[in-house]
Amino acid sequence: MNQNQIKGILFDKDGTLIDFHVFFVQVANDLVDNLVEDFHLPNDHLLKEELLEAIGLRGNQVDPQGILSSGTSRDISVAFFEWLQKKIEVSFSLEQLNTWIHQKLFVLTKTNGAHIKPTTDLSALFAELRRLRIKVGVATADDLESTLFCLEKLGIREFVDFIGTSDYYAKKPDPHMLHAFCETCNLHSSEVAVAGDTVVDMLLAKNGKAGLAIGVLSGVSTSEKLESFADILLPSVGDIIGKGGALVWESTETSGKNEGACP
Structure with a gap:
């Protein structure tokens, strides 16, 4: 697909949004x-x-x-x-x-x-994604009560259009959460990027036929663990939007594995 057509991002929570x-x-x-x-x-x-x-x-x-x-x-x-x-x-x-x-x-x-610390300036990131009309979802192995508390603590609950937790949806890498995100936000799976710090998140993208799998190195996995599964590897989700304001899939060619944003 044309990755410029990405209209939604489904984020993992722990290690991706929160310092694990x-x-x-x-x-x-x-x-x-x-x-x-x-x-x-x-x-x-x-x-x-x-x-x-x-x-x-x-x-x-x-x-x-x-x-x-x-x-x-x-x-x-x-x-x-x-x-x-x-x-x-x-x-x-x-x-x-x-x-x-x-x-x-x-x-x-x-x-x-x-101890709930963000991996980047999430409020700024999510505000910019909203300005760009990118839908935002969270897919986590955590339970709903804890997830809501964390999102409120991080100050980003208002920006999240969908929350998928393991006490209401089949756990990752089953594509249930991804498909529910698509249904909630009226998206096709090919219009969604999945961002996460584990192989499980990358397999969620694959199993759900997501348009893009974005691996981040802010959590528990190394680049060696993720590079075979991710379309793009980034230091953190803060790098989804570049210094010039371009979304990472707009500013890079991702026909192969892209680690250009990583140190």
């Missing part, structure tokens, strides 16, 4: 601490480390393919439950744990609100 490491590493550690306390688990340092590793966090290093980077609250529940079943006698059900995690993640999101 500052926020979610803290939330994950708090979640495990609360899990041990609320469920009366052994207060053992190794146990906590292994629970964090089960969702893709080793030390402060996030696995780009791990649950923490692109999984849902349900995925976290299942990973914790399966690991605990192997280690100790579990006195609660998966559904009880899932309900607790869903609620606790929202509480911890609010508690750690001061």
Whole structure:
């Protein structure tokens, strides 16, 4: 397609709009601490480390393919439950744990609100996209309550035309969120660019037949991880609009892989 026909951008949230490491590493550690306390688990340092590793966090290093980077609250529940079943006698059900995690993640999101930092000047970016009549959507593995809180905290809720979360839509890379964005905003999938920091986001673009897959290096993935899947690689979503005011797909040729904007 002619990439100048892009009329909407579907953004991932964590690592793409929000600084992932500052926020979610803290939330994950708090979640495990609360899990041990609320469920009366052994207060053992190794146990906590292994629970964090089960969702893709080793030390402060996030696995780009791990649950923490692109999984849902349900995925976290299942990973914790399966690991605990192997280690100790579990006195609660998966559904009880899932309900607790869903609620606790929202509480911890609010508690750690001061750590929600944008990856770029999102208010300026989204205001300019609105001026250019580019529709804006968010597609995230997070739940709706936490997502709304984050968007309000970032000051960009008013600019977002569609919000897709894993408690209402099939999780990425299933194209459900992309198709719903198109339906809400009266777009064809070929008129949409998907922007994200993981391979899952790039596969969402592919599976949904999006017009463009924009990989950003502000999150958990390296350029080596994304370059085979992205049409364009950028340091952050702030580079979608160039210094001259041109949209990145208008100012570059993307018939091959374009990393021109990356250092």
